[in-house]
Amino acid sequence: MTSASQSALSGLASLVGGARAATDPATCASLAIDGVTPSCVLYPSSAEQVAAVLQYAAEHDLAVIPCRNATKLGVGNLPRRYDVALSLKEMNRVRHYEAADLTVTAETGMTLGDFQDSIARDRLWLPLDPPGAARASLGGILATNASGPLRLLYGAPRDMVLGMKIATTEGKVIKTGGRVVKNVAGYDLAKLLVGSYGTLGVIVEASFKLFPLPSERATFALSTGALSIARDLRRRILHSPLQPMRVVLLNPLAATLVLAGTPLAREVAEPEIWAEVAGSARVIERCARELDELGRAAGAPPRRLESGEGPPCWLRISDLRGWIPDTFPGAVILKVALPDAASEEFLSRASQEAENDRVRLASFAQLGVGILHLCLLRTESAAKLIALIRRLRVAAQDLGGALMLECCHWDIKSRVDVWGPTGDDFALMGKVKAAWDPKRILAPGRFVGRL
Amino acid sequence: MKPPVLVRDLAHVVGPDAVLWRSEDLLLYEYDGLSSARQPHAVVFPSTTEQVVSIVKLAARENLPVVARGAGTGLSGGSVVTEGGIVVATSRMKKIVEIDLENQRARVQPGVVNLDLSLAVSDHGYYFVPDPSSQKACTIGGNVAENAAGPHTLAYGVTTNHVLGLEVVLPGGEVIHTGAPFWDRPGYDLRGLLVGSEGTLGIVTEVTVRLCRKPEAVVTLLSIYERVVDATRTVAAITARGITPSALEMMDGFTLRAVEEATHAGYPMDSAAVLLIEVEGLREAVEEQADQIAQVCRENQAREVHRAQTTEERELLWRGRKNAFGALGRISPSYYLQDGVIPRTRLPEMLEYIAQVARKYDLLIGNIFHAGDGNLHPIIMFDPRDAGQAQRVRQAAKEILSQCVAMGGAITGEHGVGLEKRDLMPLTFSDDDLEMMRRLKSVFDPQGHFNPGKLLPPGRERGELRVEVSAGGMV
Numbered sequence: 001m002t003s004a005s006q007s008a009l010s011g012l013a014s015l016v017g018g019a020r021a022a023t024d025p026a027t028c029a030s031l032a033i034d035g036v037t038p039s040c041v042l043y044p045s046s047a048e049q050v051a052a053v054l055q056y057a058a059e060h061d062l063a064v065i066p067c068r069n070a071t072k073l074g075v076g077n078l079p080r081r082y083d084v085a086l087s088l089k090e091m092n093r094v095r096h097y098e099a100a101d102l103t104v105t106a107e108t109g110m111t112l113g114d115f116q117d118s119i120a121r122d123r124l125w126l127p128l129d130p131p132g133a134a135r136a137s138l139g140g141i142l143a144t145n146a147s148g149p150l151r152l153l154y155g156a157p158r159d160m161v162l163g164m165k166i167a168t169t170e171g172k173v174i175k176t177g178g179r180v181v182k183n184v185a186g187y188d189l190a191k192l193l194v195g196s197y198g199t200l201g202v203i204v205e206a207s208f209k210l211f212p213l214p215s216e217r218a219t220f221a222l223s224t225g226a227l228s229i230a231r232d233l234r235r236r237i238l239h240s241p242l243q244p245m246r247v248v249l250l251n252p253l254a255a256t257l258v259l260a261g262t263p264l265a266r267e268v269a270e271p272e273i274w275a276e277v278a279g280s281a282r283v284i285e286r287c288a289r290e291l292d293e294l295g296r297a298a299g300a301p302p303r304r305l306e307s308g309e310g311p312p313c314w315l316r317i318s319d320l321r322g323w324i325p326d327t328f329p330g331a332v333i334l335k336v337a338l339p340d341a342a343s344e345e346f347l348s349r350a351s352q353e354a355e356n357d358r359v360r361l362a363s364f365a366q367l368g369v370g371i372l373h374l375c376l377l378r379t380e381s382a383a384k385l386i387a388l389i390r391r392l393r394v395a396a397q398d399l400g401g402a403l404m405l406e407c408c409h410w411d412i413k414s415r416v417d418v419w420g421p422t423g424d425d426f427a428l429m430g431k432v433k434a435a436w437d438p439k440r441i442l443a444p445g446r447f448v449g450r451l
Numbered sequence: 452m453k454p455p456v457l458v459r460d461l462a463h464v465v466g467p468d469a470v471l472w473r474s475e476d477l478l479l480y481e482y483d484g485l486s487s488a489r490q491p492h493a494v495v496f497p498s499t500t501e502q503v504v505s506i507v508k509l510a511a512r513e514n515l516p517v518v519a520r521g522a523g524t525g526l527s528g529g530s531v532v533t534e535g536g537i538v539v540a541t542s543r544m545k546k547i548v549e550i551d552l553e554n555q556r557a558r559v560q561p562g563v564v565n566l567d568l569s570l571a572v573s574d575h576g577y578y579f580v581p582d583p584s585s586q587k588a589c590t591i592g593g594n595v596a597e598n599a600a601g602p603h604t605l606a607y608g609v610t611t612n613h614v615l616g617l618e619v620v621l622p623g624g625e626v627i628h629t630g631a632p633f634w635d636r637p638g639y640d641l642r643g644l645l646v647g648s649e650g651t652l653g654i655v656t657e658v659t660v661r662l663c664r665k666p667e668a669v670v671t672l673l674s675i676y677e678r679v680v681d682a683t684r685t686v687a688a689i690t691a692r693g694i695t696p697s698a699l700e701m702m703d704g705f706t707l708r709a710v711e712e713a714t715h716a717g718y719p720m721d722s723a724a725v726l727l728i729e730v731e732g733l734r735e736a737v738e739e740q741a742d743q744i745a746q747v748c749r750e751n752q753a754r755e756v757h758r759a760q761t762t763e764e765r766e767l768l769w770r771g772r773k774n775a776f777g778a779l780g781r782i783s784p785s786y787y788l789q790d791g792v793i794p795r796t797r798l799p800e801m802l803e804y805i806a807q808v809a810r811k812y813d814l815l816i817g818n819i820f821h822a823g824d825g826n827l828h829p830i831i832m833f834d835p836r837d838a839g840q841a842q843r844v845r846q847a848a849k850e851i852l853s854q855c856v857a858m859g860g861a862i863t864g865e866h867g868v869g870l871e872k873r874d875l876m877p878l879t880f881s882d883d884d885l886e887m888m889r890r891l892k893s894v895f896d897p898q899g900h901f902n903p904g905k906l907l908p909p910g911r912e913r914g915e916l917r918v919e920v921s922a923g924g925m926v
Contacts, residue, residue, distance in 0.1 A: 048622065100691035101794045101825075123693060150683040156634070158643065159612050171885040180792045181823045184598045184647050186881060186906065188611065188889045191643020200639075212693025239665035241733055268716075282735045315681065337635045341553040354600035370554075370633050401633050420638040429639045431894045432744075436887075448638040 004039040004083040008060045012084065015052045016044045031067055031085040033076050034410035038065070038085040044268060045090040047165055047173045047366050048202040054202065055171025057084060058439045065443045066198045068109050071132025071321070072144050075406055076197055077418045080445030086202065088139055088308065091432065095117055095205060096179060103162065103179050105207040108139030113292040124210040127154035129246070129318035131406075139203050143171050147197035148318030149246035152368040154211065156196045165205040166193055169437050179207040192432065197448045214278030217245070218288065218309030220302040222295045223270045224249075229298050230271050230345040236294045237275060238340075238368045247275045247367040249316055249343065251351065254362040254375070258316045261323065264309055273300075273367070274317075276310060317364060321407055324362075324375050332376040332385065334406040340370035340399030348372055349395045373406070386415055422449040457513055458783070461495050461537070464505040469496040469543065480530060480538050483870055484585070486918050489529035492517070494538040500618060500626060500656040503539060507654070507900075509536050517622070519650040521562065521593030524585040527789060527869025528917070529597065531836060533904035539654060541592050546595050547571055548657065555662045556615060556632060561592025561655050565599075568660070572741025577662040580607045584773045584863070590654050598647030599867035601771065602698040603610045603729075605823040607663060609865065613647040618657035622896040632659050649867050650902040652895040666731035667699075670741040671759040671768060674726040674748040675719050679703055679806075679818075682724035683798035685751040686822040689728075690795045694743055698729040699823030700772055703802075706817040706830070713778035713783040716771025722754065726822065735847065739806075770792065775819050776830075783815070783832035787844055787918060790866040791855035795825040796803055801858065805829050811844040815879045820920050826864035827855070845916050852916075853878060868906045882911055 008182055013289060014022035020043040028037050044050045054136065057064045063081035067073050068088050086390040088109030096105040099122040103424060113134025116125055129148030130136050137148060152284055163177025176189035224230040230249050237247060255268035274411040277287040316323065324331050343365050354361035360377040374392065376385065389405070396403040405418045426449050433451050458472040471477055479626040481487045492515060497503045510517045516536030523530055532538060541562035551557040552575055559568060565586040569578040582601035583589055600609040616630035630642035645652055652853050676682040682701055689699065702710065704723045711718040718725060730740040745756045759765040779786055793801050802818065809816040820828040829851055833840045852862045856878050863872060888906055892923060909916065
């Protein structure tokens with residue numbers, strides 16, 4: 001699929017040291033995207049090596065896509081070209097950690113799991129539950145601004161990053177921000193890089209602010225019956241003084257599937273709201289009391305999950321992409337972002353549309369955040385599925401939101417844009433892209449508007 | 452005197468009562484909260500986005516700089532002009548366009564005063580988090596331009612964490628909408644780049660902000676110390692224990708005496724330092740945290756930990772804190788306020804360093820700052836009539852900022868770079884870092900019309916702080 005010349009590839013390999021380059025078919029195939037296989041995989045061990053690779057690739061017109069554990073590598077339009085997979089696997093060190101300051105600086109090839117392990121002894125954490133969970137890398141999390149339901153209380157990666165180092169296609173390593181919790185010196189380039197899906201530069205190091213690990217947690221489940229009751233409960237919970245860490249609304253199929261992977265396996269018949277709260281025993285007792293009152297008033301008394309039952313369920317909820325595509329080959333996962341108050345209205349339209357098409361739909365809504373995941377499990381003919389996706393996109397737009405394809409077969413991507421329509425700021429985005437990557441070697445064609 | 456052609460054209464856009472051009476009318480616009488600079492050619496007061504577009508196009512036609520200005524309370528020279536041009540003052544763009552409580556957001560014009568937004572939603576139990584000391588006057592547009600903060604951004608984040616979407620007029624007159632009234636709109640986060648860009652990339656004409664729910668309970672503690680070092684050690688200890696107060700402010704003895712004399716807020720006149728600490732949230736959580744914090748204070752030799760008993764007492768303490776700069780104006784002809792940031796663990800040694808600098812340059816330096824963020828506000832007192840002091844003030848200020856950088860910190864936490872610190876940018880950024888910023892500037896503003904001379908240093912050498920100490924322009 002690629003036309004990278006042998007000499008260009010060996011030039012690249014020499015930049016990282018021959019042992020840190022792989023060209024064997026199996027390794028390359030493991031990082032294929034939508035059927036496009038890179039010609040080589042490089043494992044640089046320093047920021048300078050990453051920069052050198054990018055500069056060389058720009059000079060030789062080789063397309064590069066940064067990666068680590070490939071938990072989000074599939075997100076994006078079909079790659080126009082893909083010569084080099086740039087894996088940050090070797091860049092996994094903590095560079096600066098000051099527990100008493102609640103800040104840490106690490107190389108971005110570090111996985112979230114290793115990162116959390118390294119700070120847990122100080123009872124600290126980075127409160128993120130992104131797709132890919134422990135296997136997701138810091139770099140991938142930042143490049144995709146990957147969040148989960150915890151965003152309700154703690155915000156997104158965008159809100160936690162204090163500064164970063166970025167390797168550019170000119171072969172430079174530049175810095176933005178720093179490692180203190182407040183800093184307004186210069187343009188905030190970190191914001192630009194977060195969520196840029198590897199299309200501007202490669203984030204090689206990042207500083208984060210950390211949070212104290214909650215002492216105790218508890219999860220409550222409320223069966224809501226109709227969606228109108230779910231809406232009522234959402235309003236009551238989110239507008240109460242309680243500050244839950246995360247709240248989700250699962251349709252019956254989603255709840256059943258989540259539980260199926262745990263000892264709580266059962267068939268769920270009604271939509272369920274799940275809420276997790278954290279704090280001391282007294283705080284949790286207060287939350288339990290208040291949720292009980294709220295739930296009873298709405299006709300949905302909550303059950304408290306046993307400790308140990310909640311965490312595996314939350315893991316399945318936040319890491320959908322980790323098991324849905326394996327359990328249901330060909331499944332399509334859509335991400336819908338909306339004004340929060342439109343969540344139930346959208347869910348109602350979506351389930352109607354899916355039912356009309358006899359497509360099984362599992363829906364996971366992050367309440368208070370306004371992000372929903374729709375998993376279309378039984379795929380009818382591709383044409384029918386594409387028509388359904390288009391109708392759902394229109395429904396999301398009607399309600400003031402947007403829909404993107406997070407996971408689907410490349411055949412669908414060839415006919416539906418992954419990101420959806422662009423806005424009046426797109427021309428400027430194109431110029432920003434040109435300022436960082438004038439040769440268009442970073443993930444060409446994959447981002448918004450085929451940037 | 453007959454108005455020049457430019458003024459007539461501007462008046463044609465906004466009406467004759469919305470343009471100032473006579474020298475005596477422009478005097479006020481030579482100043483902001485920091486310093487004075489040049490007179491603009493004209494000050495214009497548009498009411499709509501369309502008018503801003505027309506003004507920007509007129510300026511481009513005349514090849515004149517355009518500087519956006521909110522309330523002029525900025526502290527880094529961001530809203531003054533350096534080489535003439537047109538000031539776009541947003542004081543007539545003060546409409547709260549939409550309040551949407553269920554989605555916890557509001558859409559406002561840039562001239563809306565920060566506190567007015569919080570007041571507008573207060574009865575419903577909501578507020579806008581960023582609360583600069585100038586919040587009775589400063590505008591949301593200015594907050595966005597400077598990425599403003601305040602005492603209560605410690606726990607909930609600064610302006611950039613509370614802006615969802617922006618409508619922006621670009622230097623070519625195009626209008627764009629970036630961000631969205633929901634999270635995660637696909638595309639580059641130009642909103643994040645624009646927040647804190649100090650008016651150098653675009654003029655914000657509408658802002659969609661996030662509103663937060665007011666807490667159920669608030670406890671305010673005043674911890675009183677005989678030694679400054681005990682107060683700074685308390686801050687480091689609170690941070691290290693993983694307790695996140697909603698505000699954690701420090702005032703040294705010199706400053707709190709000035710504040711107390713001016714406001715009678717209840718601060719102890721005989722102490723070396725106080726911490727003003729607030730925790731908020733669920734009643735049960737707040738009680739626990741307040742107890743933990745009081746214990747940490749005592750472990751670090753607090754003479755007394757006083758808990759505000761009434762809302763009035765609490766508000767009085769905060770009024771004292773937020774009016775501190777006015778209070779200092781009563782005891783010194785002028786002062787220079789700084790904004791460096793350091794890691795919180797380094798506070799004890801940094802305060803000692805500032806004291807040394809004060810001795811070295813024979814200056815009086817007070818300290819009142821956002822201790823929980825490590826965001827220092829050393830205040831250097833001076834007399835503008837004493838010409839000999841000017842250079843010492845600048846030198847002392849530069850040494851303090853250099854020390855912040857040496858400790859792994861930053862030259863500005865919330866006031867912005869502006870004119871004042873642009874020549875210090877090479878202290879923390881390399882040529883390559885600055886080159887990327889310049890390139891982005893030219894993506895947005897290839898002609899360099901918007902707020903020229905701000906934020907980015909013209910050269911590569913480390914320069915001086917640009918404040919006119921001797922002119923007495925600083926407040």
